[in-house]
Amino acid sequence: MALRNIIGKRIGNGIGLVGRRSLSTSTSDVENRNAKSMNLYSAINQALHLALETDPRAFVFGEDVSFGGVFRCTTGLADRFGKARVFNTPLCEQGIVGFGIGLAAMGNRAIAEIQFADYIYPAFDQIVNEAAKFRYRSGNQFNCGGLTIRAPYGAVGHGGHYHSQSPEAFFCHVPGIKVVIPRSPRQAKGLLLSCIRDPNPVVFFEPKWLYRLAVEEVPEHDYMLPLSKAEVIRQGSDITLVGWGAQLSIMEQACIEAEKDGISCELIDLKTLIPWDKETVEASVRKTGRVLISHEAPVTGGFGAEISASIVERCFLRLEAPVARVCGLDTPFPLVFEPFYMPSKNKVLDAIKATVNY
Amino acid sequence: MATAFSTAKFSTQPFPLNPTSTTSHDSSIVFARPTSQFLGSTRKFRLTSSSKFNLSRRSKTVVAVSDVVKQKKSKSSPSLLITKEEGLDLYEDMVLGRAFEDMCAQMYYRGKMFGFVHLYNGQEAVSTGFIKLLKQQDSVVSTYRDHVHALSKGVPARAVMSELFGKTTGCCRGQGGSMHMFSREHNLLGGFAFIGEGIPVATGAAFTSKYKREVLKEADCDHVTLAFFGDGTCNNGQFFECLNMAALWKLPIVFVVENNLWAIGMSHLRATSDPHIYKKGPAFGMPGIHVDGMDVLKVREVAKEAIGRARRGEGPTLVECETYRFRGHSLADPDELRDPAEKARYAARDPITALKKYLIENSLASEAELKTIEKKIDEVVEDAVEFADESPVPSRSQLLENVFADPKGFGIGPDGRYRCEDPKFTEGTAHV
Numbered sequence: 163m164a165l166r167n168i169i170g171k172r173i174g175n176g177i178g179l180v181g182r183r184s185l186s187t188s189t190s191d192v193e194n195r196n197a198k199s200m201n202l203y204s205a206i207n208q209a210l211h212l213a214l215e216t217d218p219r220a221f222v223f224g225e226d227v228s229f230g231g232v233f234r235c236t237t238g239l240a241d242r243f244g245k246a247r248v249f250n251t252p253l254c255e256q257g258i259v260g261f262g263i264g265l266a267a268m269g270n271r272a273i274a275e276i277q278f279a280d281y282i283y284p285a286f287d288q289i290v291n292e293a294a295k296f297r298y299r300s301g302n303q304f305n306c307g308g309l310t311i312r313a314p315y316g317a318v319g320h321g322g323h324y325h326s327q328s329p330e331a332f333f334c335h336v337p338g339i340k341v342v343i344p345r346s347p348r349q350a351k352g353l354l355l356s357c358i359r360d361p362n363p364v365v366f367f368e369p370k371w372l373y374r375l376a377v378e379e380v381p382e383h384d385y386m387l388p389l390s391k392a393e394v395i396r397q398g399s400d401i402t403l404v405g406w407g408a409q410l411s412i413m414e415q416a417c418i419e420a421e422k423d424g425i426s427c428e429l430i431d432l433k434t435l436i437p438w439d440k441e442t443v444e445a446s447v448r449k450t451g452r453v454l455i456s457h458e459a460p461v462t463g464g465f466g467a468e469i470s471a472s473i474v475e476r477c478f479l480r481l482e483a484p485v486a487r488v489c490g491l492d493t494p495f496p497l498v499f500e501p502f503y504m505p506s507k508n509k510v511l512d513a514i515k516a517t518v519n520y
Numbered sequence: 521m522a523t524a525f526s527t528a529k530f531s532t533q534p535f536p537l538n539p540t541s542t543t544s545h546d547s548s549i550v551f552a553r554p555t556s557q558f559l560g561s562t563r564k565f566r567l568t569s570s571s572k573f574n575l576s577r578r579s580k581t582v583v584a585v586s587d588v589v590k591q592k593k594s595k596s597s598p599s600l601l602i603t604k605e606e607g608l609d610l611y612e613d614m615v616l617g618r619a620f621e622d623m624c625a626q627m628y629y630r631g632k633m634f635g636f637v638h639l640y641n642g643q644e645a646v647s648t649g650f651i652k653l654l655k656q657q658d659s660v661v662s663t664y665r666d667h668v669h670a671l672s673k674g675v676p677a678r679a680v681m682s683e684l685f686g687k688t689t690g691c692c693r694g695q696g697g698s699m700h701m702f703s704r705e706h707n708l709l710g711g712f713a714f715i716g717e718g719i720p721v722a723t724g725a726a727f728t729s730k731y732k733r734e735v736l737k738e739a740d741c742d743h744v745t746l747a748f749f750g751d752g753t754c755n756n757g758q759f760f761e762c763l764n765m766a767a768l769w770k771l772p773i774v775f776v777v778e779n780n781l782w783a784i785g786m787s788h789l790r791a792t793s794d795p796h797i798y799k800k801g802p803a804f805g806m807p808g809i810h811v812d813g814m815d816v817l818k819v820r821e822v823a824k825e826a827i828g829r830a831r832r833g834e835g836p837t838l839v840e841c842e843t844y845r846f847r848g849h850s851l852a853d854p855d856e857l858r859d860p861a862e863k864a865r866y867a868a869r870d871p872i873t874a875l876k877k878y879l880i881e882n883s884l885a886s887e888a889e890l891k892t893i894e895k896k897i898d899e900v901v902e903d904a905v906e907f908a909d910e911s912p913v914p915s916r917s918q919l920l921e922n923v924f925a926d927p928k929g930f931g932i933g934p935d936g937r938y939r940c941e942d943p944k945f946t947e948g949t950a951h952v
């Protein structure tokens with residue numbers, strides 16, 4: 163079946179790329195001592211081990227976390243730290259997050275796991291109305307900064323409507339919380355530790371496609387990566403590409419292809435979606451004059467719209483072409499049509515060429 | 521235990537238990553006595569008598585249920601629960617469910633279907649016991665474990681298999697896949713991937729039926745809605761909200777809990793403060809029943825009463841069926857957490873073998889007749905696979921259809937052609 167070949171190819175490309183190259187070009191963000199090759203869920207697992215080790219008032223809870231979780235991110239935690247600190251909750255997302263807010267308000271570090279980002283919507287009320295506004299409305303008497311919500315998001319090839327959604331845009335509209343999305347194991351470990359230790363509530367989306375596929379050298383020590391700092395992972399001069407999470411590997415492939423046509427692409431990983439690093443992106447756009455944003459979520463109202471509007475505000479006279487957005491279509495996430503829905507390498511490549519030749 | 525609604529119209533006769541049941545795991549419809557298997561090793565939950573059930577008109581039939589439990593009963597039992605036709609019908613439905621699910625597993629491992637597939641092996645008695653009592657216009661709302669609910673409700677095996685393969689001939693034109701079986705014709709209001717999401721939908725459907733009868737004066741509208749869901753869902757807010765609404769407005773709905781003791785890897789006993797789910801019914805003012813979900817005849821008896829109540833306009837019922845899934849949560853689940861001894865215990869209570877035994881022992885059917893049914897089902901399932909294989913994959917234009925009601929507002933562009941035929945489609949900028 164033709165469809166399956168496409169799906170297979172996407173997976174194949176994903177493995178090839180992310181496995182062989184580290185996407186990070188910055189030289190010294192993390193020391194490389196004692197680096198070990200591991201995949202995304204192992205890196206997250208290590209981060210959680212470190213978080214619980216270093217803070218006796220840290221808890222990990224969620225559905226099925228006790229045996230390791232459906233993606234194995236929490237393996238070994240219950241055995242090592244005990245059932246009082248790592249425990250399963252009943253199946254009630256609203257309760258899980260609300261309960262986490264309460265824990266955080268009393269000074270604990272609550273690391274809540276939502277099993278799939280698609281299930282986060284019952285908890286949306288608690289996140290938006292309670293977590294985001296807690297410090298504000300109590301006049302800084304209480305805060306739930308210790309709350310970190312982890313959820314696997316994004317397409318996985320066969321997830322269908324309810325195991326593939328990218329809800330980051332909904333949360334980016336809420337002042338008071340931070341949204342962080344890592345692109346690789348090494349980034350994930352550092353970013354997750356920063357999120358857990360950040361004094362604000364954070365929603366941490368993990369690209370589930372990369373849990374097993376992305377393999378990278380990850381240092382074994384405790385390290386943190388700064389939030390709200392975007393990273394230029396590929397230098398270029400003709401067009402700036404902005405993305406996050408699993409989509410970056412697709413964009414990187416498109417950049418390589420575009421290189422063959424003489425287009426030099428600069429690729430930026432936003433890492434933190436709110437508050438996002440406008441300065442880095444602006445500096446890059448001032449250099450190239452063109453920008454393309456790509457994400458899996460539907461194009462209308464996706465976070466790309468915010469980036470586009472901000473860049474146009476700041477760099478209007480410098481722009482040589484309209485801001486391009488290559489995103490998912492405005493439909494519910496499809497099952498059989500996933501390859502057509504997704505912003506694939508070819509779509510990104512077409513958009514790069516159209517923008518450069520504008 | 522005096523419940524809050526002792527002043528309500530329920531009969532105060534306690535349901536007759538079967539104190540002489542010799543086989544320990546065949547509990548009859550239990551109110552007060554927990555079976556050791558159900559609670560596993562935790563014996564500290566002691567029940568006092570809980571909900572009362574309105575049996576004044578039906579006690580005769582119900583007593584017969586307890587009698588069925590005694591396996592050593594003589595063959596010429598005075599009141600059999602089913603006729604031969606009904607028995608064969610039930611048997612066929614359960615075998616269809618089992619054969620279909622086994623074929624799904626095969627097809628999945630051969631790569632013909634993909635996605636997250638959740639199989640129903642072992643729980644067939646619940647689906648058959650309840651849904652076979654419904655009319656076409658009655659509605660069923662299910663979960664992600666919905667293939668067998670669809671089959672019992674009457675959706676053809678071909679349509680379900682095609683849907684699983686993602687073909688246009690599937691019941692939802694390949695749009696939903698395993699977890700989203702819908703059928704307007706058979707009033708199947710969906711499989712829901714999200715736990716608990718279907719229960720409010722079922723509540724709304726039940727309200728419609730009551731509205732039609734009482735306000736629109738369609739006097740013969742006695743449609744009932746069944747909502748199926750699992751034990752994990754019973755800890756979710758939506759469940760409680762709907763119990764309240766249904767009891768408040770006396771809706772014609774039956775809430776059927778398929779308690780298979782596990783929510784992926786979380787044991788029901790460790791996730792729930794009071795694991796006896798049926799007790800939550802009386803808390804909201806409706807009867808709560810616990811039944812052995814591995815025995816289709818018992819389920820059917822309880823279902824008759826519950827559905828009858830709903831049809832007569834007496835309000836909702838909560839039925840907890842103690843059942844078990846023989847396979848893992850989904851085909852991707854290695855199923856390492858469950859104790860093999862527990863699995864073996866429930867495998868011995870396989871509902872299909874139990875019914876087969878009953879039919880043969882009570883001379884309702886012969887081995888040969890049952891074999892014929894099994895062969896017929898094998899052919900039906902094979903035919904379904906062939907049909908699904910040969911069916912066409914949906915065209916790309918289907919991707920943009922049905923987002924909104926008006927296809928021109930989205931699926932068809934201003935030039936009258938489908939938007940996906942627009943050359944800009946490959947650029948991924950399908951702005952509308």
